[in-house]
Amino acid sequence: MRSAIHITHEAAKKIGGIGAVLSGICTSQNYLGFYDKTFFYGPLFDDQENSQDRLGSNAKVLFSNIDHVYNSPYDIAFRSIVEKYHIDLVYGQKEIFDDIHPDKSTTIDIILLSIKNIRADLLSIYKFQLWELFKFNCQLYESDWDFEQYLRIAIPLRDIFKVLINTDQAIDYFSHEYMGVCSCLSILKDKKASERLFFYAHEVSTARVIVEGHHGHDISFYNILEQDLGRISLEERFGSQKHNSRNELIKYAKLFDRIFAVGDWVKKEFQYLVPDVVTNKIIVTYNGVPVNSVDLQRKLASREKVQKYCETLFNFTPDIIMTHVTRLVISKGLWRDIALLEQLDNYFHENHLKGFFVILSTLIGTGRPSSDIHKMEEEYGWPLLHKENWPDLVGYENDVFWSVQYFNAKSKNIKAVFINQFGFTPQQLGKRLPSGTDFSDLRIASDAELGMSIYEPFGIAQIETIPYGGIAVLSRACGSAFLLEKVWQTKDQPFHIIDFAKTDDPSLDYFSLNAQQRTNIEKDILMREAKSVYEKLPKSDHMRQSIFENCIENAHGLEWNTIAKNIII
Secondary structure, three states, X not given: OEEEEEEOOOOOOOOOHHHHHHHHHHOOHHHHHHOOEEEEEEEOOOOOOOHHHOOOOOEEEEEEOOOOEEOOOOHHHHHHHHHHHOOEEEEEEEEEEOOOOXXXXXXXEEEEEEOOOOOHHHHHHHHHHHHHHHOOOHHHHOOOHHHHHHHHOOOOHHHHHHHHOOOOOEXXXXXXXXXXXXXXXXXXXXXOOOXXXXXXXXXXXXXHHHHHHOOOHHHHHHHHHHHHOOOOOHHHHHOOOOOOHHHHHHHHHHHOOEEEEOOHHHHHHHHHHOOOOOHHHEEEOOOOOOOOOOOHHHHHHHHHHHHHHHHHHHOOOOOEEEEEEOOOOHHHOHHHHHHHHHHHHHHHHHOOOOEEEEEEOOOOOOOOOHHHHHHHHHHHOOOOOOOEOOOOEOOOHHHHHHXXXXXXXXXXXXXXXXXXXXXXXXXXXXXXXXXXXXXXXXXXXXXXXXXXXXXXXXXXXXXXXXXXXXXXXXXXXXXXXXXXXXHOOOOOOOEEEEOOOOOOOOOOOHHHOOHHHHHHHHHHHHHXXXXXXXXXXXXXXXXXXXXXXXXXXXXXXXXXXHHHHHHOO
């Protein structure tokens, strides 16, 4: 018998990439064949919620002292823990699904803690232990609640799992990024031979901060890393990052049994930050994507829906559909999409082809109310046109829209639309979208997904269209680029990787690279690469079918079940 305990902020609700990883890994056949029991453990973010929503959808609350729910065989023991630590505890079970195959599901246990009022003496004792045993100074971060909440859930962890798991059973603790480090350190104090500690490096947060903040972005950072690795560390180069609690926490992963890095760059970034880590502890463990079997007719049917949407918006039927589905953050490098499209537009014009590019991205993670969308559509033609301020453009959405507008004003054969909404149904996008359209149609219809990120530890979204015959155009900064090269070692590769850091200019001072220099480098590279990207795009249904068949034949290498083998150790 072996149990897995995943410590994460996405225990109850899927917020971002880690939630996708958890649902993909934990429903895979290889994982389920190895772990008898799975637990998600994390903070209870809002203790004012309705009791039935505390563990998210498809969940049943079995114990909650907040709501006076006592339907668990562990009620007496949990009440004792609640009283001992002065915490609130919610326990239950939840069914999680593969995103594409809802029939592939498993039931996991969830424990969420509200630790705002945890006993001060026990908190002080644990903080002292962290200093005494690991020289970790918690006092530097006591005003940072994000740090404090993940530290506090570590304190009752051992007692909670003594209730839930036989103490003789083998247990693996997964710290998803920095969130579980304090919990794992609490186990490390008296770690048993049957227990193992794993750090799941979905990124190296310090590297992300530097890449996003440096004018040279990935062009500067990865060239500097390659020059420095094995000689000087990240902090020797960029200065101490001690003010960042995440930076300090993830250094302790070197004490764990294994570090799972979701990409080749993540492994190097961790070595750069923590030079004394034992290298063979770090295992590159790529993410996967859900793969659904569809035939070419389904692809063409989805394609027809998106083509009709383009007709409604722009009055033409596109020959090629391109997409970028992403979170709206600087790391996604959306300005590179526009720069590439400017070059592609020339090739489309010369060859009498029409292109439609969809950016589906928003700063509003829950999506805008359907009533607001329909009102904006009716009043001024959203999403073709936008207005500043809620319920339309907010924050960085303004910059994206105006770059799209500028591109559309100049382009001849490619037109772009910025959809600042979550989802892809008529209810979510308005009556211009054909009836019966959903998000899967956008993924299946896409001929190419753009994803030229400046920082992308893996990049699930970049490769989601490949199982349906869409090519990926992505940057070398993406961890998924390395996986694609391993899966497809033939000439007919359904992807094109652009290495922005490969400048071939030995005179460049990467540390001092400014924004204008970086922009010039990007434009030069995209000018050179545009023809190769164009040549990969399907210009006919015959070419589309050939790409589709190639993708279907090899897509199993991207599946979660294949990926899960790497954490079964």
